[in-house]
Amino acid sequence: MTAAPSKPVASIRWLAAPSSSLWLEQAINCPDEVLIDHAHCERKAAGAALQLMFRYPSSETLAEALSPLAQEELEHFDQVLALLQRRGIALRPLPAPAYGSRLAGEIRRQEPLRQLDSFLVAGLIEARSHERMALLAEHSPDPELRALYGDLLASEARHFGLYWLLCEQHWPREVIIPRLEQLAAVEVEALSGELARPEDVRMHSVGVQLPRENLDPVAFTPT
Numbered sequence: 460m461t462a463a464p465s466k467p468v469a470s471i472r473w474l475a476a477p478s479s480s481l482w483l484e485q486a487i488n489c490p491d492e493v494l495i496d497h498a499h500c501e502r503k504a505a506g507a508a509l510q511l512m513f514r515y516p517s518s519e520t521l522a523e524a525l526s527p528l529a530q531e532e533l534e535h536f537d538q539v540l541a542l543l544q545r546r547g548i549a550l551r552p553l554p555a556p557a558y559g560s561r562l563a564g565e566i567r568r569q570e571p572l573r574q575l576d577s578f579l580v581a582g583l584i585e586a587r588s589h590e591r592m593a594l595l596a597e598h599s600p601d602p603e604l605r606a607l608y609g610d611l612l613a614s615e616a617r618h619f620g621l622y623w624l625l626c627e628q629h630w631p632r633e634v635i636i637p638r639l640e641q642l643a644a645v646e647v648e649a650l651s652g653e654l655a656r657p658e659d660v661r662m663h664s665v666g667v668q669l670p671r672e673n674l675d676p677v678a679f680t681p682t
Contacts, residue, residue, distance in 0.1 A: 473582060473623075473643065474590060475640075482664065483595075485654065486660050486662075491546075492553065493595075494539060494548065495543065495550060495553055496661040497662050498540055499553065500662050500663070502532070502533070505532035506529075507584075511578075511581075521625065539607070542603070554659070556664045557649065558649045558650065562645065562646060563580065566580055575635070578622045579626065582619045582623055585618040585619035587650075587663060588662060588663075650663070650664075650665050650666060650667045651665060
């Protein structure tokens with residue numbers, strides 16, 4: 460069993476707390492499960508972008524922004540799938556953690572608040588994915604996995620940055636920041652605790668350090 464470093468190094472400004480060393484250790488020791496789950500996550504991310512396009516069909520700017528994002532997510536899915544195939548690993552269903560459904564449950568149902576929350580939730584999920592890929596890109600003992608996750612980092616950063624920009628196109632920061640802080644706190648709650656079985660580790664399974672005391676609103680702005 461490979462031990463993870465005591466201090467994971469990735470830090471993403473959207474997030475209220477970093478991932479834990481325990482999550483990293485579990486992910487390093489179960490690379491096949493994380494890779495399969497990663498493929499599912501890329502496919503879900505593409506679907507989330509397409510769902511927003513269909514929900515708001517009259518928004519040309521939204522379609523122009525999200526169509527390339529959805530295509531890129533599917534390209535990432537193809538990359539992960541190709542690696543699975545080279546390694547003889549079947550893409551199979553995996554029990555999903557409650558993370559996604561927990562965040563989706565926080566999305567308000569009335570427009571335009573529903574749109575704001577949808578953008579922020581999607582951005583938080585992208586930010587957490589980026590953070591954990593960065594950890595694996597640095598600490599995985601597998602050179603092929605380090606290369607895969609490293610190659611995806613720049614585009615993943617663009618993705619959560621894009622959702623931020625979509626928010627700023629429609630709402631002032633004094634509306635966005637407090638809601639982002641609320642949802643970021645829920646995101647940490649969804650990742651709190653420990654796995655009963657380490658082999659159930661997923662890209663978005665539980666494993667965070669204690670939240671930072673203060674969430675710097677300025678730091679939320681991706682550049």
